Amino acid sequence: MSIYVPNTDREQQEMLEACGFQSFDDLYALIPEELKRKEALDIPEGKPEMEVRQLLQEMAGKNRVYASVFRGAGAYRHFIPAIVGSVTGKEEFRTAYTPYQAEISQGLLQSIFEYQTDICELTGLAASNAGVYDGATAAAEACEMCRDRKRSKALVSASVDPKILSVVRTYAFGRDAEVVLIPERDGVTDLDALQGMLDDATACVLIQQPNYYGCEENAARTAEIAHSAGAKLIMSCNPIALAVMKTPGECGADIAVGEGQPLGMPLQFGGPYLGFMAADEKMTRRLPGRIVGETTDMNGERCYVLTMQAREQHIRREKAGSNICSNEALCALTAAVYLAAMGPEGLRSVALSCHANAHYLRNALSQAGLRPLHDRPFFHEFVTQADRAELVPEILQALDREGILGGLDLGEGRMLWCATEMNRRASMDKAAQIVKEVLCR
């Protein structure tokens, strides 16, 4: 057993006595006896490091890691340069708390300021916070930013990732606010339907770019429609796609959010990930959570501090816009280091590589007999339709046997596929070949 208590039993006894106690029981004298636990907890006994690591290694060994991954749907396997882990593994970053003490936290504060700048650059918007829990909570917090006394309803496109929708709904349940689904038509938000749904209780419209099915949304038009009814537009974006796609700023969005995981974070079974949030200048003070600002110290030196804290829970308590305290700081640092390593050129080549591979894969699957469901511009995800829906599980099993994680089964013969820069031609050809064999059987 390792318990990470440095003091020996003898030292502990001496310390107890120094304070005037005889035993540990004296420390807990105020706890009513009848509440105290009489028997030991029913949990495993302590083990030395070697055994703990062997146990966890065994558990990790029960998971399947695929050589080829063609599944995204909110979590994407990208290449992560070694420098990313090397920086984020630095003990100072890893073991620091939130930078409340600016004088000894300039490194951390500056890294967040740099991250905020990166997010503003990616989204084309003026203000970013230090991040929230994940892409879905970012969308939910964004809806909250748009609500006021008169307007509380959120219109969410049916082409938004259902996991995001689920979280938006949960947060709305908290605030007793309404969430209404905008129908999807041909793989994108039905803008005619949206026109008829907006009213003066509508706070915001939420779309995803590219959307859950991988298709490009007409975001600029959506912004016009939302704004004409006095509602805000929130765009949930893929950060890699932002290197090449029209930005939320250019589309006229008021808020951009998204899942930051593609920026250097491993899949790790769903987390930790990172929710990024950026807003138009006018909405800066409605952003939730930490924000780092530049200022000067008493000698006029440039420095960084947590700022606009009057928005936050520790000052405003129940009147705060959000309860968020700890966020995902190390993930924000991961994103910043990833972006610094890649640079603008590198990020663009990742994006274009994803795009090229996804187009190749779609073609190959189409030739193998899986028809593309939508005929629209797309980035790195797309949906296929199998004529015989019952073959989808077979396709996935056949791929699985070859160490390939196939597209996500959306039901009714539809599958959502993804390709990133990690997929090479040979593996895509192989996947298509396996699909063909199943379909021709």
Place this chain on the structure above:
Amino acid sequence: MKLIFERSVPGRKTEYIPLPDVPCPEPEFERRGTKLRLPELSEVQVDRHYTELAGETRGVNGGFYPLGSCTMKYNPPMAEVCAALPGFADVHPLQTDESIQGCLEVMDMTERILAEITGMDAMTLQPAAGAHGEFTGLLLIKAFHRSRGDTLRRKILVPDSAHGTNPASAAMAGFEVVNIPSDSRGYVDLEELKKRLGPDTAGLMLTNPNTVGLFDPQISEITRAVHEAGGLNYYDGANLNAIMGIVRPGDMGFDVVHVNLHKTFATPHGGGGPGSGPVGCKAFLSDFLPGFRVRGEKELKRENAASRIGDVRSFGGNFTVVVKALAYLLSIGREGVPRTASNAVLNANYLMHRLRDVYPMAFDQTCMHEFVITLEKLREETGVSAMDIAKTLIDYGMHPPTMYCPLIVHEALMVEPTETESRETLDAAADAFRDALEQARLHPEEGHLRPLTTRIRRPDEVRAARKPVIRYDFGD
């Protein structure tokens, strides 16, 4: 220090990925027109930049970090090694149950251990931090009352000493917040609590030990009173480190709890996250739990609870943080849990004991894992504030305690040493505290200027907030 953008040189780059070996069609979607001004650097520059930033960042690895309420204990590297195993790191969250038996085993085992420690029947690992857990737990309470058609229960009682996230979470869950005053001993004022209970009570949020570091001995009476009024009891587990293995929230009458893996269970705080805030509840609330539940004996599978409140984030939570907490729990184990708690309490009492003759304690009695100093008198006499003393401690190489928390104690410093500090560290810290106080009395005017030894002196926070500059100005 230069900003990373100021180090940028056009054209500098490292190639990390090969060109695609497939045709590259021109994208059909609308392209971005705005230049993307990410920094352009060689890898060695990136490395040096962040090494410089790390040099101006203070972590627990660097020394004593007695930040009250944050439980800044040592974060064992072996947990990092476990979390980084490819069998965990490279698993897609949307794989089949059959292909993720190991992940589900980690979750199942962690849930069982946490449920046993807290005295709860069921857990969810989906919440990503403490505040997120509070929100989740309060939604369980809301869903419970709703399911019984009990729509009048709109009020959540919160002690005035509570952490800011408590009232903020209650508001996010749609409740009205009712403050409960503390009595002169630092406990919940029982009479005042009872006056506020009624048919509109949805529940009570409490941490015990409370935010002044005391175990409230009236706890059973408090939770009973809330139950009798038809409300539920929520336990904020931020302070669980003091009592784990000694007494369980479930046995104190709580119905819902959250724990902070990034405090009590030694996962690193990462400069503000990622954390993890699992929520536990009694059986009658388990059908409302969010996310998926892990079910099954040999073949584990994911299943949604019958009337779940939905999801509070995507997927199953901050999974690799859970792996780290499990590695820690397996390491300290059955005997280590209470020993950890009692040493956390011992260290706090030892440090308090070494300071109490010169530092006025807000509540001068046996404390739990932390204690609160009040410098109101010092401020009156010398003008030196709690912040001045905190900043002075920086000059002694220490991370300061939590300042001005809880709000009910004037000029508060909240000190939580944790169990992972040795006696000599505590002795050195005590000397620093004492010396800082002496310096403050000798040179009060200097107190306002401290720290004196850091590259950056006190920042102008007013200026930062008045005209916010929150991103780099590229000068165009």
